[in-house]
Amino acid sequence: MTTLFYNIKELIQVEETSKKMVSGKEMKILPTLKNAFLVIENNKIKDFGVMEHCPKSGFNTSVDLLNKMILPTWCDSHTHIVYAGNREQEFVDRINGKTYEEIANNGGGILNSAKKLQQISEEELYNQSAKRVEEVMSLGTGAIEIKSGYGLTKEAELKMLRVIKKLNENYSATIKATFLGAHAIPSTYKNNKNVYLDLVINEILPEVSSNNLAEFIDVFCETGYFSVADTKRLLKAAKKYNLKPKIHVNQFTAIGGVQAGVEFKALSVDHLEEMRQEDIESLKNTNTMPVALPSCSYFLSIPYTPARKIIDAGLPLALATDYNPGSTPSGNMNFIISTACIKMKMTPEEAINAATINGAYAMGLENELGSICIGKKANFIITKEIPSYGFIPYSFGNNQIETIYIEGVKV
Ligand code: NIG
Ligand code: FE
Numbered sequence: 001m002t003t004l005f006y007n008i009k010e011l012i013q014v015e016e017t018s019k020k021m022v023s024g025k026e027m028k029i030l031p032t033l034k035n036a037f038l039v040i041e042n043n044k045i046k047d048f049g050v051m052e053h054c055p056k057s058g059f060n061t062s063v064d065l066l067n068k069m070i071l072p073t074w075c076d077s078h079t080h081i082v083y084a085g086n087r088e089q090e091f092v093d094r095i096n097g098k099t100y101e102e103i104a105n106n107g108g109g110i111l112n113s114a115k116k117l118q119q120i121s122e123e124e125l126y127n128q129s130a131k132r133v134e135e136v137m138s139l140g141t142g143a144i145e146i147k148s149g150y151g152l153t154k155e156a157e158l159k160m161l162r163v164i165k166k167l168n169e170n171y172s173a174t175i176k177a178t179f180l181g182a183h184a185i186p187s188t189y190k191n192n193k194n195v196y197l198d199l200v201i202n203e204i205l206p207e208v209s210s211n212n213l214a215e216f217i218d219v220f221c222e223t224g225y226f227s228v229a230d231t232k233r234l235l236k237a238a239k240k241y242n243l244k245p246k247i248h249v250n251q252f253t254a255i256g257g258v259q260a261g262v263e264f265k266a267l268s269v270d271h272l273e274e275m276r277q278e279d280i281e282s283l284k285n286t287n288t289m290p291v292a293l294p295s296c297s298y299f300l301s302i303p304y305t306p307a308r309k310i311i312d313a314g315l316p317l318a319l320a321t322d323y324n325p326g327s328t329p330s331g332n333m334n335f336i337i338s339t340a341c342i343k344m345k346m347t348p349e350e351a352i353n354a355a356t357i358n359g360a361y362a363m364g365l366e367n368e369l370g371s372i373c374i375g376k377k378a379n380f381i382i383t384k385e386i387p388s389y390g391f392i393p394y395s396f397g398n399n400q401i402e403t404i405y406i407e408g409v410k411v
Contacts, residue, residue, distance in 0.1 A: 003042045003408070004062040005382075008357025011036035012071035012389050013356050014048060014216035015373040021289065021361040022317035022353045030349035030389070038070060040378035043407035047095040051270035065382065068402060069389060071352070074333035075359030075370050078246070078270050079290055080147050080324035081136070082129040082163050084116040085158055087325045094134070100300055100327070101224075101252075110184035110220075110367050112327055113150040117160065126163045131322070132172070136331040137173050138401075142379035142406050143370075145320075146172055147218055148163050149180030156202045157181050159269075161213035171408040176363045178216035178246055179208045182226050182234055191240070197230055201237040207234050209241035215333065216267065217243035221257035228256045235264040247360070250274045252302070267363040268318065273297060280313050289362045290315060292354075293322035294339040300327050318358035319351060338396035347404045348390040364410070 011033045022029075037054040039047040047055070064325055090112070103109055117125065136144060140250050146164045151157035168175035181200040189196035208214050217238035221231040221306035235245050245266035249257030251273055258279040263271040269283070270291040281289055292305035310317050319340050333355055342349040360370025366379050382403040383392070392400050404411040 001058040001408075002039060002046065004055060004059040005038040005040075005065055006051065006062060006072050007067060008036040008038060009033050009063045009067040010069045010165045010389065011038060011048060011372055012069060013352065015371040018371065018376065019357060020318045020366050021358050024311060024314035025354045026349040027311055027316070028347055029106060030352055032389075038372065038380075040405070040408050044375055045372060045378050047078045047374060051307070052060055053138040056209045060277060061274060065096055070380050071383070071389065072356045072369065072373070073381055073404065073406065074140050074314050074355050074369055075143045075363060075365065076136065076320050076323070076331065076333055077145050077268065077318055077359045077362035078139045078293060078320035078322050079144055079331060080149060080322070081144070081331060082114060082125065082146055082148070083113055083150050083325045084120040084125055084128060084159050084168070086323070086329065090326065103298045107187065109151065109326055111172050114152040114156070114184070114186065118153060118156045119185065122159050122163060125159065126166055127164055129276065130167060132331060133167055133171050133173065136323070136333075137171070137404065137406065137411050138312060139332050139334060140381045140401050140404055141333055142173055142377070142404070143176075143360065143363060143365055144394040145216070147178040147180040148214070149183030150313050151216070152181070152184065152186045153236065155200070157204050158211070158213065161208060166214060172409060174365060174369060175210050176216065176365070177214040178218045178242065179205070179214035180218040180220070182230065184220065184225060193230070197233065201234060209243065213379060216244060216246045216279060218245070218247055219389045220248045221255070221260065222251055223253040223255060224247065224355055228260050231257060231260045232264070233279055235260070238263065244364070246270065254279055258282055262288050267364060270320070271296070272310070273303045275309065280309060284313065289318050289358060291318045291320055292340070292344065293328065294306055294344060295330055295336055296322045296406070297343070298330070298339055304343045307340065307346050311346070311350060316358050317350075317354050317371055318360070318362045319354040334399070334401070335396065338393040341393040342396065348393050351393055352389065379406050
């Protein structure tokens with residue numbers, strides 16, 4: 001099946017050959033083709049170009065874009081969308097003056113989600129999570145990373161990871177799994193953190209690996225959660241199983257998590273709301289992608305990741321949602337792009353690069369997704385009639401998406 005899309009007002013994020021990522025000043029450039037065509041065959045991009053070179057034959061169907069735009073689907077490289085129930089009450093508690101930290105210290109937070117998840121069946125967990133996958137696909141997300149970490153027992157962590165695997169099998173969006181057993185210290189191990197880490201390393205990790213349930217390893221490296229020493233211990237163990245690190249660092253405090261990530265060749269270091277100059281320096285000349293999660297900053301009223309400092313230092317930056325019940329109960333990448341422009345002073349070009357090609361890199365998908373490139377998956381968004389791509393961040397909260405194609409099929 002070959003389909004031609006023609007009269008495209010602007011084809012956004014086009015690449016002749018697939019780049020790994022974009023960094024520094026390069027992020028200000030968003031390669032586009034005006035008045036273009038796109039050909040997809042089965043689930044892949046077959047060809048694209050300007051209308052003067054539009055093929056006259058060689059396709060089964062054709063779609064007149066009537067001057068709308070096409071851009072690659074969003075690549076959301078950091079989420080926790082497999083969870084049970086919600087934490088709306090904690091949201092209200094915070095409105096009434098409690099802090100995120102106070103709530104967590106009183107058995108709320110991650111432990112609250114873990115309790116709910118431990119009690120619910122695998123089927124019910126799948127059903128609740130599948131709704132969210134469908135929701136984010138309808139908002140233009142074509143690839144998504146999902147973490148475990150609300151199980152915190154061997155049984156419940158494996159249950160979460162099996163649900164992630166099943167979601168990947170049943171949905172056309174590309175889904176990558178991350179094992180986040182070290183997300184919080186369960187109350188039974190409150191004064192025995194090392195015993196819990198032993199369990200994660202010696203009991204859960206080998207099972208995750210032997211059942212091929214995750215490609216990445218994550219840890220919440222944060223004051224009151226897991227220290228830099230704990231992080232290194234876990235990453236060292238995970239290396240034996242070939243799990244690549246993508247880690248939570250510098251959300252509330254900068255304690256050296258970035259450096260630990262770099263030391264263990266992390267694919268990404270995520271959050272980065274608290275960044276010291278030395279943290280920025282340590283990311284230079286590495287293959288580690290810094291990832292910002294602006295809707296977490298928005299929802300918790302914490303600082304935004306200093307995107308300008310990071311990009312102006314010549315580094316790349318990716319944007320992701322962090323969709324989870326506690327700190328970001330929303331998975332809308334369009335809102336992320338707006339927020340990055342409005343609150344982090346990223347240009348629309350930088351934000352779109354961060355949410356496409358750099359997001360793909362942060363999941364190891366840069367050869368398959370993140371741009372309009374021959375041979376890549378036919379994952380793209382058709383916009384409504386808008387004057388320019390900058391309208392997506394500009395018209396924050398509005399939906400500028402008309403149609404989504406994932407693996408060549410209309411969602
Ligand atoms: O990325 N920071 C750690 N984990 C999640 C939120 C966890 C929760 O509150 O449920 C995050 O923000
Ligand atoms: Fe997170």
